[in-house]
Amino acid sequence: MQTLDSIAKLHRALEGQNSVALVPTMGNLHAGHLDLVKLAKQQATCVVVSIFVNPLQFGANEDLANYPRTLAADCEKLQAAGADIVFVPSVAEMYPDFDGQDLKQSISVQLPAVANDLCGASRPGHFAGVATVVLKLFNLVQPQLAVFGKKDYQQLFIIREMVKQFNLAIAILAADTVREPSGLAMSSRNGYLSRTEKAQASQLHAELVSVCAQIKQQSHSANFLSLEQAASLNLQRQGWQVDYVAIRAASTLQAASAQDSDLVVLAAAKLGTTRLIDNLSLKL
DSSP: EEEESSHHHHHHHHHOOOOOEEEESSSSOHHHHHHHHHHHHHHSSSSEEEOOOOGGGOOOSSSSTTTTTHHHHHHHHHHHHHHEEEEEHEEEEHHOOOOSSSOOOOOOOOOGGGGTHHHHHHSSTTHHHHHHHHHHEEEEEEEEHEESSSSSHHHHHHHHHHHHTOOOOOOOEOOOOOBTSOOOOOOOOGGOOOOOHHHHTTTHHHHHHHHHHHHHHHHOOHHHHHHHHHHHHHHHHOOOOOEEEEEEEEETOOOOTTTOOOEEEEEEEEEETTEEEEEEEEEE
């Protein structure tokens, strides 16, 4: 496995490769990330994992400076998982006009209105930052496929739309969410939870399971708004600060109607100071 910190080194390492998969990450890797690598390894002969904490997707009051950086441990895990190349560029490498303070990224990906909904409503500009850096990585690596997790369903949806609308010759593979025995979705942010909060955090997944069960029971007569409101209230009663619980059409991420049969139930909420997200898909 090669660990490379420059675009020039990356391009030299990729010369002659015609079956390349990309797994974009921000590091601090857990079992969910490693599942993405293993899935990529099944599909391509060369797996590139990028580790880059992208400043463009962090808001003014978010945790960029404190985001955990665990490169040595990450590389050990990636080598065991079968990664071929770990790309660890600096901010200056990814943002060529960076002056040490300002990224000076004056050109970015313009996203549809869905990017300002759900997580985008409380994190303005976040998905534009994600899409812009992912497009940069696609250009640099030139993969035939890229693997993303389903845990961030909105991000996956936006990346798929970008690939489709920009006519990029890249297949997007979606990997199932990896969960702890409690049902809690694995996330780098779980490390911010106290022991007590960690024990409580599975309530988010449990609430989504309950909403899905009620939708299946009520089928096309389900009142989605009432279910969303009840789930939010249940979480609030258990001490969560709820951002949203939303039932959406899986193919559009628009509010679901009685005619939709392919649904996704999404939630984002804070436990203490840690914001967690999760989702479950279901078909009627």
